[in-house]
Amino acid sequence: MTEILRIENLQKRFGGLVATDNVSLDVHTGEIHALIGPNGAGKSTLINQLCGELRQDAGVIHLAGRDISHMPAPERVDLGLGRTFQVTSLLEDFTVAENVGLAVQARDGGNFRIFDRVTGRTSVWEETGHLLSGSLLNDRRDARVADLSHGEKKQLELVMALATQPRLLLLDEPMAGLGHLESQQMIDTLNGLRGEMSMLLVEHDMEAVFALADRISVLVYGQVIMTGTADEVRNDPRVREAYLGTEDA
Amino acid sequence: MRKLILPILLIAIFALMPLIADMVGKNALMTLSARILMYAMAAASLNLILGYGGMVSFGHAAYFGVGAYVVGILYSHWMSEVPIFGLFPGSNQLFVTLPIAMVMSGLAALVIGALSLRTGGVQFIMITLAFAQMIFFLFVSLTAYGGEDGIIIRRANEVPGLNMRDKTTVYYVILVVAVLYFAWMWRVVHSSFGQVLKGIRQNERRMEAMGIATYRYKLYAFVLAGMGAGLAGALMANFLRFTSPDMMHWTKSGEMIIMVILGGLGTFFGPILGAAAFLILEFYLASWTEHWQLGLGLILLVVVLFTKGGIIGAIARLKGGRE
Numbered sequence: 001m002t003e004i005l006r007i008e009n010l011q012k013r014f015g016g017l018v019a020t021d022n023v024s025l026d027v028h029t030g031e032i033h034a035l036i037g038p039n040g041a042g043k044s045t046l047i048n049q050l051c052g053e054l055r056q057d058a059g060v061i062h063l064a065g066r067d068i069s070h071m072p073a074p075e076r077v078d079l080g081l082g083r084t085f086q087v088t089s090l091l092e093d094f095t096v097a098e099n100v101g102l103a104v105q106a107r108d109g110g111n112f113r114i115f116d117r118v119t120g121r122t123s124v125w126e127e128t129g130h131l132l133s134g135s136l137l138n139d140r141r142d143a144r145v146a147d148l149s150h151g152e153k154k155q156l157e158l159v160m161a162l163a164t165q166p167r168l169l170l171l172d173e174p175m176a177g178l179g180h181l182e183s184q185q186m187i188d189t190l191n192g193l194r195g196e197m198s199m200l201l202v203e204h205d206m207e208a209v210f211a212l213a214d215r216i217s218v219l220v221y222g223q224v225i226m227t228g229t230a231d232e233v234r235n236d237p238r239v240r241e242a243y244l245g246t247e248d249a
Numbered sequence: 250m251r252k253l254i255l256p257i258l259l260i261a262i263f264a265l266m267p268l269i270a271d272m273v274g275k276n277a278l279m280t281l282s283a284r285i286l287m288y289a290m291a292a293a294s295l296n297l298i299l300g301y302g303g304m305v306s307f308g309h310a311a312y313f314g315v316g317a318y319v320v321g322i323l324y325s326h327w328m329s330e331v332p333i334f335g336l337f338p339g340s341n342q343l344f345v346t347l348p349i350a351m352v353m354s355g356l357a358a359l360v361i362g363a364l365s366l367r368t369g370g371v372q373f374i375m376i377t378l379a380f381a382q383m384i385f386f387l388f389v390s391l392t393a394y395g396g397e398d399g400i401i402i403r404r405a406n407e408v409p410g411l412n413m414r415d416k417t418t419v420y421y422v423i424l425v426v427a428v429l430y431f432a433w434m435w436r437v438v439h440s441s442f443g444q445v446l447k448g449i450r451q452n453e454r455r456m457e458a459m460g461i462a463t464y465r466y467k468l469y470a471f472v473l474a475g476m477g478a479g480l481a482g483a484l485m486a487n488f489l490r491f492t493s494p495d496m497m498h499w500t501k502s503g504e505m506i507i508m509v510i511l512g513g514l515g516t517f518f519g520p521i522l523g524a525a526a527f528l529i530l531e532f533y534l535a536s537w538t539e540h541w542q543l544g545l546g547l548i549l550l551v552v553v554l555f556t557k558g559g560i561i562g563a564i565a566r567l568k569g570g571r572e
Contacts (some may be wrong), residue, residue, distance in 0.1 A: 163459075
């Protein structure tokens with residue numbers, strides 16, 4: 001079995017708080033791997049270490065066999081690590097098409113050119129059109145991002161991540177704040193991408209997790225307490241305990 | 250081609266200015282017009298990093314001054330026929346001094362930018378200000394080049410085939426350089442790099458997540474901006490036939506920021522209109538009262554409070570459309 005992502009003994013402390021406590025985890029090529037856990041379990045901290053925004057104190061991260069532990073974030077993107085943000089983080093003054101276009105351009109290169117015309121880069125805009133026509137934002141191409149609904153922004157997050165052509169996509173709560181219908185649309189979209197790339201999905205919406213995940217890892221107090229299929233996780237007493245919070249009771 | 254109306258109109262006004270000044274018998278109008286052109290270039294270069302790139306540099310006059318000093322120093326060595334450091338000869342040729350001025354101010358921007366772009370926010374503002382003041386005091390203490398008094402350039406740099414003793418000729422040379430500079434700037438802000446720069450202003454974190462190592466792009470913009478200011482400063486030294494540390498005083502950096510904001514941050518024509526508004530106000534207010542800065546301050550206050558996006562923003566709102 002090949003692994004697109006392998007995390008070994010990752011550790012991160014903030015003062016006295018151990019946010020990531022010796023986490024080891026792997027994502028198989030092509031699978032959707034969900035990471036769940038109660039609030040404060042360290043999911044976002046883990047994601048931020050994977051994408052390079054936070055530096056781990058110890059441990060190793062391998063992406064497709066390469067050690068990326070000390071690589072800056074943009075280089076990890078070049079190697080095929082894409083991400084979406086939990087709190088949408090977009091280019092608010094640009095239109096939807098300009099956002100996606102810039103993501104395509106960033107990957108395509110030539111970003112230091114000062115004598116070309118960005119509107120004249122036909123291959124960039126063709127790809128942008130292609131990405132958008134396959135998304136729910138097809139009719140919103142020329143809308144400014146600041147004018148989009150929350151659900152549309154979440155979709156745009158995803159399209160922009162796809163524009164970087166990731167081999168592994170880190171999804172940081174893609175359903176957060178979505179209504180039932182919008183969540184279902186997001187689940188369908190992600191399901192449609194199954195097999196095209198591997199995904200590490202951080203999500204609170206259990207319905208979405210059980211609908212999508214091939215395997216699930218449970219993070220509690222910075223530690224992975226188990227990894228297994230949906231059924232194994234559902235029936236695990238430790239998981240129930242963690243979610244019902246009997247430790248504190 | 251409605252897009253071409255404003256640039257053609259602006260070029261026509263500036264091209265006719267010497268004739269108008271002559272007709273009404275006010276030579277000062279041509280001087281004012283030339284100053285507007287040169288400050289518009291400097292403000293436009295600042296607008297590249299401040300307006301398009303979102304970097305609040307408070308030391309932009311340093312590059313303006315470096316450009317001016319390159320002209321002054323090259324001229325003084327050409328006069329004395331003593332090579333600089335015993336190595337390089339001086340020059341009074343515009344086609345030599347302008348490129349050297351751009352290279353030197355670009356180098357200054359490279360060093361200052363490389364260090365200050367490691368910070369952000371208020372630290373960035375303070376560190377660019379600090380570096381600019383360091384350069385200011387360096388030139389104040391350079392007694393070999395006049396110290397506080399600066400360098401007097403007895404004649405404007407030569408251009409083959411032109412009589413640069415004639416003030417009007419110098420004016421048209423400045424106009425041509427300015428038009429070329431703005432044509433170049435138009436390309437930059439509409440280029441692939443321009444798009445990346447606008448992205449960085451809006452959301453640096455997002456750009457990093459798209460694989461853009463933002464530091465390099467910001468530094469590139471910073472150097473391009475420094476070169477533009479150096480070019481404007483070199484022209485200024487030729488026009489005034491004088492250069493002094495005053496040109497790189499921090500208040501000059503502040504004036505450039507005011508011009509950019511007054512005209513419209515991150516808009517192409519904003520710096521031109523901003524520089525024009527600032528210098529025309531200064532010209533007329535200063536002739537009424539020595540407290541002209543009070544009037545200017547009030548006008549700036551009104552512009553910032555009541556027009557979203559300076560003069561350009563006000564025009565866009567009057568036209569009822571979004572820019």
